[in-house]
Amino acid sequence: MASIAAIIPADRARIAATVVSVLIGVALIGLAWGRVVDEMALLKPASVLAAVEAGIPVTAAEISGAARAAQAAEDGPVGARASRIAGQLHMAAAARLGGTATLAGLAEYDRAAAQFASALADAPADRFAWWWLVSSRWNSAQHLAAAQAWRAAALSGLFDPELMFARVEGALALWPYLDISARQALGAQLVVHWQWGPDGLAELLARFGAGDVLREALTGRPDIAEDLGRRMAGRR
Numbered sequence: 001m002a003s004i005a006a007i008i009p010a011d012r013a014r015i016a017a018t019v020v021s022v023l024i025g026v027a028l029i030g031l032a033w034g035r036v037v038d039e040m041a042l043l044k045p046a047s048v049l050a051a052v053e054a055g056i057p058v059t060a061a062e063i064s065g066a067a068r069a070a071q072a073a074e075d076g077p078v079g080a081r082a083s084r085i086a087g088q089l090h091m092a093a094a095a096r097l098g099g100t101a102t103l104a105g106l107a108e109y110d111r112a113a114a115q116f117a118s119a120l121a122d123a124p125a126d127r128f129a130w131w132w133l134v135s136s137r138w139n140s141a142q143h144l145a146a147a148q149a150w151r152a153a154a155l156s157g158l159f160d161p162e163l164m165f166a167r168v169e170g171a172l173a174l175w176p177y178l179d180i181s182a183r184q185a186l187g188a189q190l191v192v193h194w195q196w197g198p199d200g201l202a203e204l205l206a207r208f209g210a211g212d213v214l215r216e217a218l219t220g221r222p223d224i225a226e227d228l229g230r231r232m233a234g235r236r
Contacts, residue, residue: 042078045070045085052092063093071115080123087115087132091139100141109140127156131163134170146170147177154185159192165204168193172208187217194224202231 048066051058070086073079094108116133119126130153137146150170153163160167171178171186178186193201205214205228214232218225 042070042073042082042085045082045089049085049088049092052089058092060093060096063089063096067093067111074118080119080126080129083115083119083122084126084129084132087112087119087129087136090115091132091136094139099139106140109136112136113140113142113145125156127153127160127163130156131166131170138170138174143174143177147174147179147182150174150178151182151185154182154189159196161196164189164193164196165200168201168204169208172205172210172213175210175213183217187220190214190217190228191221191224194228198228198231202228206232 045066048058048062052063067086067089070082070089073082074086090108090112094105094112097105097108099105100109113133113136116129116136119129120133123129130149134146134149134153137143137149150167154167154171157163167189168186171182171189175183190201205211211229211232214228215225218228
């Protein structure tokens with residue numbers, strides 16, 4: 001009997017461990033299924049956004065409906081991505097409604113900015129969401145807010161081949177509104193981009209006639225400023 005009594009607690013422990021494992025498995029399946037459902041909910045918004053970006057005709061009603069569908073998935077596992085897609089759709093809607101020339105367009109830019117801010121609350125390192133926030137603020141003529149967002153965007157990654165020229169172009173447009181720390185951040189970006197591709201950078205700077213900006217942003221690196229100045233001179 002002693003041996004049987006010794007076995008029973010062990011059996012109970014094994015049963016308990018099995019039950020816990022099953023419950024954990026069920027919970028994980030539930031979480032995974034929730035993500036699948038949310039990903040499926042984003043298929044339509046993502047396809048509408050892809051059509052807009054490809055220049056395929058899409059009605060304003062389709063864009064608005066897609067934005068609402070993306071927003072409906074914000075509370076799930078794909079919340080940050082859903083918010084960013086919704087924001088991009090609101091940007092598209094703003095352009096369709098006349099942009100800053102109409103109250104409806106301005107309202108869409110504000111909605112877009114709110115969506116990008118929501119995406120960044122869930123994923124603060126999302127460099128694309130930062131850049132879209134800059135764009136939404138700039139397009140709605142909120143230049144100081146755009147400049148603040150630009151500085152945060154620059155801090156999200158010093159070297160980013162996909163966004164580096166867009167960032168520099170944005171900084172040149174926003175230069176009068178950038179504070180000292182943002183201008184220093186631009187200088188750091190210029191150094192890295194010069195190391196990666198000086199000719200393309202010089203071409204962009206020449207297009208903006210950014211000689212004065214270049215010298216101020218690169219006060220600590222006059223050698224790079226001089227090199228870029230020579231390259232810019234050949235493109236005027």
